[in-house]
Amino acid sequence: MKNPVDEKHLISPFLIVPLMYVSMVGVGVLNFQRELAEHAGYNAYISVVLAGISIHLILWMIYKILRSNQEGLDVTAINKTCFGKMAGDIINLAIVLYFCFGAYIEFGAYIEVIQLWVFPSMKILPISIILVLLIYYTVSGGFRSVTALSFFGLLITLIFIFPQNLLVLPYAHPLNLMPLFNHSITDILLSSKSMLYQFMGFEALLFFYPFIKSPAKSQKWAHLSVFFITLMYLMIIINTFMFYSEGQLREIFWPTLDMLKIIEGPVFQRIEYLGISLWLIKILANISLSLWAACRGMKSVFMIKPRVSLLAFLVGILILEYFMKDRTIFQWNSKFYSDIGLYFIYGYIPILFVVTQVRKKLE
Amino acid sequence: MYRMKIFPVIILCAVLSACVDQKVVNQICLIHALSFDTVENGIKSAVLISHFKELGKTDLEVLYTESNSNISLPRINTLTNDPLERGQLKMLLFGKTHAEKGIGTVIHHFLRDPKTSSRLQLGVVDRDASEVLEIIPKTQEPFFLSDMIQQNMRNGNLPLMNLHQSLFNYYGEGRDMFLPYFKLDHGEVKIDGLALFRSDQKVTEISMKDAFLLKMLIQNSKNGNYRVPVAGRASNKQGENFILLRSMHSKANYIVNIVNPIPSISIRLKLVTELQDVPDWVDLRSEEQIKQLEKTMGSYFKKEIEKFLSLLKENKVDPVGLGDLVRSRSHEWSAKDFEEIYQAIKTTVSVQVKIANNGNG
Numbered sequence: 001m002k003n004p005v006d007e008k009h010l011i012s013p014f015l016i017v018p019l020m021y022v023s024m025v026g027v028g029v030l031n032f033q034r035e036l037a038e039h040a041g042y043n044a045y046i047s048v049v050l051a052g053i054s055i056h057l058i059l060w061m062i063y064k065i066l067r068s069n070q071e072g073l074d075v076t077a078i079n080k081t082c083f084g085k086m087a088g089d090i091i092n093l094a095i096v097l098y099f100c101f102g103a104y105i106e107f108g109a110y111i112e113v114i115q116l117w118v119f120p121s122m123k124i125l126p127i128s129i130i131l132v133l134l135i136y137y138t139v140s141g142g143f144r145s146v147t148a149l150s151f152f153g154l155l156i157t158l159i160f161i162f163p164q165n166l167l168v169l170p171y172a173h174p175l176n177l178m179p180l181f182n183h184s185i186t187d188i189l190l191s192s193k194s195m196l197y198q199f200m201g202f203e204a205l206l207f208f209y210p211f212i213k214s215p216a217k218s219q220k221w222a223h224l225s226v227f228f229i230t231l232m233y234l235m236i237i238i239n240t241f242m243f244y245s246e247g248q249l250r251e252i253f254w255p256t257l258d259m260l261k262i263i264e265g266p267v268f269q270r271i272e273y274l275g276i277s278l279w280l281i282k283i284l285a286n287i288s289l290s291l292w293a294a295c296r297g298m299k300s301v302f303m304i305k306p307r308v309s310l311l312a313f314l315v316g317i318l319i320l321e322y323f324m325k326d327r328t329i330f331q332w333n334s335k336f337y338s339d340i341g342l343y344f345i346y347g348y349i350p351i352l353f354v355v356t357q358v359r360k361k362l363e
Numbered sequence: 364m365y366r367m368k369i370f371p372v373i374i375l376c377a378v379l380s381a382c383v384d385q386k387v388v389n390q391i392c393l394i395h396a397l398s399f400d401t402v403e404n405g406i407k408s409a410v411l412i413s414h415f416k417e418l419g420k421t422d423l424e425v426l427y428t429e430s431n432s433n434i435s436l437p438r439i440n441t442l443t444n445d446p447l448e449r450g451q452l453k454m455l456l457f458g459k460t461h462a463e464k465g466i467g468t469v470i471h472h473f474l475r476d477p478k479t480s481s482r483l484q485l486g487v488v489d490r491d492a493s494e495v496l497e498i499i500p501k502t503q504e505p506f507f508l509s510d511m512i513q514q515n516m517r518n519g520n521l522p523l524m525n526l527h528q529s530l531f532n533y534y535g536e537g538r539d540m541f542l543p544y545f546k547l548d549h550g551e552v553k554i555d556g557l558a559l560f561r562s563d564q565k566v567t568e569i570s571m572k573d574a575f576l577l578k579m580l581i582q583n584s585k586n587g588n589y590r591v592p593v594a595g596r597a598s599n600k601q602g603e604n605f606i607l608l609r610s611m612h613s614k615a616n617y618i619v620n621i622v623n624p625i626p627s628i629s630i631r632l633k634l635v636t637e638l639q640d641v642p643d644w645v646d647l648r649s650e651e652q653i654k655q656l657e658k659t660m661g662s663y664f665k666k667e668i669e670k671f672l673s674l675l676k677e678n679k680v681d682p683v684g685l686g687d688l689v690r691s692r693s694h695e696w697s698a699k700d701f702e703e704i705y706q707a708i709k710t711t712v713s714v715q716v717k718i719a720n721n722g723n724g
Contacts, residue, residue, distance in 0.1 A: 116477060117477050133371075137368075137371070137372065171527065171528075173531075175684075175687060175688065175691045176691075178690075178691035178692065179690075179691060179692065179693065179694060182694050182695065244531065245531045245532075245534055245535025245536070245538070245687075246535065246536065247534035247535050247536055248530050248531055248533075248534035248535060250534070251471070251474055251475075251530075251534060252474070254477075257477075258481070261479075261480055261481040261482075261527075262481040262482060262525075262527055264480070264482055269480070270450070270480065272477075
């Protein structure tokens with residue numbers, strides 16, 4: 001069977017790089033260091049590497065799953081053929097909700113950053129509505145416009161992250177990283193678990209796979225982007241560990257942003273405001289991608305028009321954001337999301353992998 | 364279709380740029396420096412604020428308030444006509460008694476505040492900190508003190524310091540904080556060395572001379588000045604037997620020989636200097652004399668650094684970060700255990716001086 005998606009909606013294989021990037025680098029990159037260091041201390045950079053390797057493995061599985069059927073089927077169709085119509089649809093609905101929830105978490109986290117750092121007294125609703133309108137515009141433009149936004153998200157954050165890491169180098173204390181191994185394997189694995197939360201989001205590939213022109217070619221790009229994203233996280237974490245002493249890191253909630261406070265330019269005395277504003281594009285791309293995946297899922301499961309489900313999701317996000325202002329609830333929610341993500345990535349995907357491979361063998 | 368879409372996007376972009384929280388520079392009071400002093404019933408703090416009138420014209424003013432809490436910006440707010448903004452805060456000063464009582468709560472407050480810059484400078488004053496602030500309006504320079512510190516870090520004996528560095532030392536295990544120490548002399552402010560802290564309490568202070576030694580021990584001491592006495596030919600004039608040198612480059616190498624039970628550390632310093640001033644009997648063209656000078660300077664530095672390290676051990680302060688060094692070499696380490704053995708650790712120092720430039724003749 002040929003690709004069911006119309007040629008004009010397809011993207012080139014290498015454009016999977018920005019998509020992987022925006023989905024794997026979220027608001028978490030601004031504050032993941034503290035939680036990561038909680039268990040494994042300053043050995044936690046090992047956890048980043050471990051998490052990266054496991055993501056490579058899962059990515060390989062995803063490609064195997066998607067290729068096990070005829071070309072051009074996304075995860076919803078595979079679920080139906082593997083688990084039957086009823087069970088398949090239940091799983092599909094769960095996945096749709098998972099993506100939608102992910103979009104909400106990302107949205108809420110970014111609003112939190114804006115409130116804390118840029119406009120402490122701002123009301124949530126106006127800015128939320130503006131953001132939601134922008135997201136609606138992007139997602140309703142189809143997969144290609146989501147990709148385009150992702151591309152700019154990638155560009156803009158990359159030109160920001162590398163200079164930042166170079167400029168703080170004069171304050172680096174390499175001694176902080178020593179001794180190299182003084183934490184147990186369990187501690188390091190526990191930290192890997194919290195690192196996984198940062199990588200979550202790349203599962204959107206399960207949905208946009210049919211939208212890639214000659215999808216098989218995209219695999220090397222996908223692995224390449226996972227490799228470089230891991231490298232980037234590694235660079236940030238090592239830089240952070242050299243910049244802060246361990247006791248100091250425990251006191252700081254947003255280490256990546258806090259690091260920016262040391263940089264002083266001739267015109268900009270404070271760069272973090274610029275950084276947060278630029279980050280907006282990447283966050284929008286991230287949310288758009290998740291919501292696009294959710295809408296795509298709704299379309300193939302319940303035959304609901306993407307526009308309708310998109311509106312419903314966005315209104316849902318607005319309502320959640322407006323009524324759950326309490327930050328403890330939000331933190332609880334994101335914890336819940338990361339737990340589900342853990343089961344999704346290390347439970348559901350391997351199971352689906354085994355089922356599809358067995359089916360293939362039987363046939 | 365395309366045109367239909369472009370307009371909403373432009374409008375959205377315009378709306379996104381927002382106009383909440385406007386701050387026009389002549390409708391706010393900028394805080395430039397804050398000081399904290401302990402008084403009988405709480406804390407007296409003074410702020411240096413500026414009213415921006417027109418380009419190149421700013422009025423500096425010092426306001427006082429007393430309260431029993433640490434950060435009393437709301438109270439100062441009741442004294443001004445425009446809202447206070449702390450984004451341009453560049454200097455925190457602590458009075459001597461306040462620094463001895465502990466400054467932990469204050470610096471923790473500034474750690475949490477996203478508006479303060481990590482380049483904020485901190486300092487201790489040998490008396491009430493507000494007395495120093497009172498002098499600043501006369502200079503017409505709102506950033507006088509912080510610029511002074513920065514100037515001395517770049518061209519003098521002060522090691523690299525700012526809020527981030529102090530927090531690094533304060534919260535980091537196995538190292539202690541140090542801040543510049545100001546003195547009032549005939550109505551002039553001057554930096555008179557460094558105040559050394561144990562945890563958040565000031566323990567002792569060291570001179571500018573020792574500050575150079577500390578700078579050499581923790582970083583490149585570029586541009587620091589030091590005076591080395593040279594015993595030599597009897598000179599007919601008194602006070603001329605000194606060499607004034609300026610450091611061009613220095614590097615400290617630490618080797619931990621033994622970690623357990625009592626650490627032993629050997630410190631190797633390399634110092635490249637430029638001679639600023641030499642007694643007139645020294646002949647700088649003679650290779651032999653230069654070699655001799657390098658040797659005397661090396662052994663003098665060795666003696667002084669050993670003296671300095673024993674002073675640190677005596678006071679149980681560790682601005683050099685020897686504890687951190689030992690931590691990085693040991694599998695298990697605790698700050699508490701190290702504190703107990705800190706006075707007993709062995710340090711051997713060797714200094715190699717090289718004269719690179721001896722001036723014009």
